[in-house]
Amino acid sequence: MGNQSHLIETIGPDLHVAAIMDGNGRWATSRGLERTAGHAAGEDAITAIVTAAERYRVAELSLFAFSTENWNRPVAEVEFLMRFNGRLIDRHGQDYHDRNIRVRYLGEREAIPDDVRRKIGWIEELTGANSGLKLNFAFNHGGRAELATAVRSIVREAPDPSDITESTIQAHLQFSDIPDVDLLIRTSGEYRISNFMLWRLAYAELVFLDVYWPDFRDEHLAEALRIYETRTRRFGEISPEPHLAIAAAVGDQG
Numbered sequence: 001m002g003n004q005s006h007l008i009e010t011i012g013p014d015l016h017v018a019a020i021m022d023g024n025g026r027w028a029t030s031r032g033l034e035r036t037a038g039h040a041a042g043e044d045a046i047t048a049i050v051t052a053a054e055r056y057r058v059a060e061l062s063l064f065a066f067s068t069e070n071w072n073r074p075v076a077e078v079e080f081l082m083r084f085n086g087r088l089i090d091r092h093g094q095d096y097h098d099r100n101i102r103v104r105y106l107g108e109r110e111a112i113p114d115d116v117r118r119k120i121g122w123i124e125e126l127t128g129a130n131s132g133l134k135l136n137f138a139f140n141h142g143g144r145a146e147l148a149t150a151v152r153s154i155v156r157e158a159p160d161p162s163d164i165t166e167s168t169i170q171a172h173l174q175f176s177d178i179p180d181v182d183l184l185i186r187t188s189g190e191y192r193i194s195n196f197m198l199w200r201l202a203y204a205e206l207v208f209l210d211v212y213w214p215d216f217r218d219e220h221l222a223e224a225l226r227i228y229e230t231r232t233r234r235f236g237e238i239s240p241e242p243h244l245a246i247a248a249a250v251g252d253q254g
């Protein structure tokens with residue numbers, strides 16, 4: 001799998017990695033199991049990516065745990081996902097805090113069952129001042145819904161339309177300090193964004209991995225980071241700035 005210590009040395013200090021945790025259902029049905037067993041098996045993959053993100057000194061990690069469109073899945077699966085995500089907080093919340101991880105939930109709260117919403121409030125409060133990995137769960141999140149909420153909030157302030165800039169929109173997002181995504185990983189061999197963090201994905205590098213989410217481990221994050229290192233990010237400009245990590249790796253100061 002190549003030299004992973006190289007990654008630890010070269011990943012920049014501000015990297016925001018996001019992941020669409022796809023393939024749980026197919027992982028389960030290929031084993032003759034209920035789809036929900038695939039979600040349950042995805043818990044170990046979350047543990048793995050969080051630990052790997054700390055190891056490779058990723059600054060911010062955002063995981064897509066439930067979309068605004070996922071309410072259209074069978075009721076039993078929706079109920080499972082709500083309860084399951086609440087139990088993830090029970091099982092890992094204190095450990096995240098002990099590891100200095102700051103946890104946030106990105107998404108509309110109102111439709112979430114009360115007990116799960118309370119757990120979200122608890123973990124955000126407990127870990128809010130932590131300075132280690134910034135871990136965001138996108139839960140009842142939709143990129144379009146997030147923008148619509150921001151627009152409603154701007155309109156309530158009745159600004160002069162000519163004063164509305166991109167910064168205005170950023171400032172009215174639920175968490176205005178969550179930065180743009182640098183690297184988006186989607187597992188399971190599907191090549192879609194599926195309404196995930198649309199605003200912040202504007203210039204993300206996209207990496208699609210042929211692994212079902214429950215099988216995702218440290219080496220898959222390492223693989224995605226290695227692919228990311230080979231990309232040249234131009235942000236619409238003509239002359240490419242060498243990627244910071246590559247420049248550091250080859251000792252290029254120019």
Ligand code: FPP
Nearest residue numbers: 020021022039042043064065066067192194
């Ligand atoms: C994209 O796929 C959206 C997601 C993958 C977010 C929902 C994630 C889960 C239900 C799994 C969560 C896993 C754990 C372990 C908590 P989509 O199927 O909603 O969109 P698509 O129809 O475009 O593929």
